[in-house]
Ligand SMILES: Cc1cc2nc3c(=O)[nH]c(=O)nc-3n(C[C@H](O)[C@H](O)[C@H](O)COP(=O)(O)OP(=O)(O)OC[C@H]3O[C@@H](n4cnc5c(N)ncnc54)[C@H](O)[C@@H]3O)c2cc1C
């Protein structure tokens with residue numbers, strides 16, 4: 001417990017790991033608690049543990065005397081030390097934190113709660129909008145996103161979308177350039193590590209050796225911003241050198257280009273280092289100034305002001321039971337060791353090998369690797385959706401409890417039976433072959449569903465449909481794929497082959 005002259009009169013604001021930027025700071029005293037429990041509950045990616053600790057310690061250094069910093073095992077320990085030192089924890093104020101567990105905790109402590117920040121749309125505005133929809137109407141991203149554009153004026157001309165369309169998705173689906181190894185863009189902005197990173201690294205080494213934390217994945221150089229200044233540099237760099245290519249190649253993958261034209265901003269955004277409203281305004285201005293094409297700018301604005309907000313609001317709107325309580329496809333397979341230990345060596349499917357290897361190396365993969373490789377594989381193989389949800393939280397530098405349920409349980413695993421996505425994101429090797437260069441270097445053939453070189457995604461797709469035929473039969477969007485399944489001459493052989501395929 002640091003020494004203090006006397007308890008301050010103005011409330012002290014207790015900030016959490018998602019609240020480390022100036023957006024969450026209105027002046028006054030700040031409490032930061034670096035609780036080891038943040039990283040010790042389950043195995044966690046080393047890069048993620050590093051990022052969290054580095055971000056907190058950098059924020060403490062920035063705040064200087066204004067910050068009361070505790071390095072402890074648990075929040076309880078820090079609060080008990082404060083009580084002993086004469087502080088009343090009920091005098092603490094918090095900006096409503098970002099998980100159910102944290103919200104329960106601060107209410108039990110008796111903190112004064114301020115409304116949440118860090119998203120383009122306020123929680124109350126979303127709830128009002130969602131509640132006002134006709135009973136039975138689905139809460140679709142596209143509908144929500146339009147209201148955000150209309151309310152904020154982002155990319156709007158009067159009451160019409162700039163360019164006449166709300167959505168430029170169809171322009172943003174280019175395959176990777178033929179025979180290219182990379183997109184040929186300059187390297188993204190990378191941070192320079194400092195003494196705080198050195199200290200974090202040696203703490204993590206020590207705790208790992210003592211057995212008090214279990215770290216998974218590589219200990220590479222820090223790749224993501226941990227301060228607002230760094231995050232601003234990363235944003236500037238993205239806007240200047242990658243935004244134009246972001247749209248067309250949003251869904252494409254090249255083995256030799258792990259970042260493609262993505263922004264790498266999810267981690268700093270989720271740490272609270274950037275105000276997402278300012279980020280999308282900045283990016284929208286690039287189109288207004290003639291510096292970036294509309295399809296790229298709209299695509300990016302939709303990701304941040306649309307998707308990011310949408311999954312945040314659904315986390316609260318769908319309730320705490322959504323993640324554990326939904327398993328519509330009755331998927332119960334445990335995650336294989338190759339996932340839990342991030343060891344890709346024995347994985348023969350080239351696309352999956354690279355995706356797991358990328359997560360091992362960076363604690364990050366881009367959206368299509370998450371959805372169409374990792375998520376698609378888990379869906380086809382029937383991995384337990386809650387276990388997969390937690391795996392994504394623990395293994396990704398940008399993983400948070402709020403971001404995962406709609407993305408993993410909903411969109412990627414269809415475990416909610418269709419609340420978030422109208423049909424499962426299952427696809428065979430043809431999609432991966434079109435959008436990536438993985439298949440050329442693979443021992444399997446994306447066109448084959450039977451035989452030694454049958455692609456596990458292509459064959460796995462049919463086996464998935466076979467297993468879930470009855471569960472998906474009422475979904476009209478699945479009528480065509482299910483008709484295809486019924487007409488598959490070698491259906492039984494494909495299903496038997498996939499049943500025998502060794503787990504990873
Ligand atoms: C299975 C699965 C797991 C995911 N896990 C995470 C996660 O742990 N943390 C996370 O922030 N995002 C997650 N996403 C969403 C998205 O894949 C990542 O935000 C993105 O890949 C991060 O890289 P980037 O910053 O370069 O994003 P870009 O491609 O540059 O996109 C810009 C920004 O848009 C936002 N964004 C885009 N799509 C989404 C989305 N579906 N949900 C939330 N934000 C979105 C992010 O803030 C991102 O930084 C997940 C998606 C799927 C399908």
Ligand code: SF4
Pocket residue numbers: 348349350351352428429430432433438439440442443444445446455456457458
């Ligand atoms: S052939 Fe199949 S397993 Fe191999 S990279 Fe292509 S999609 Fe992946």
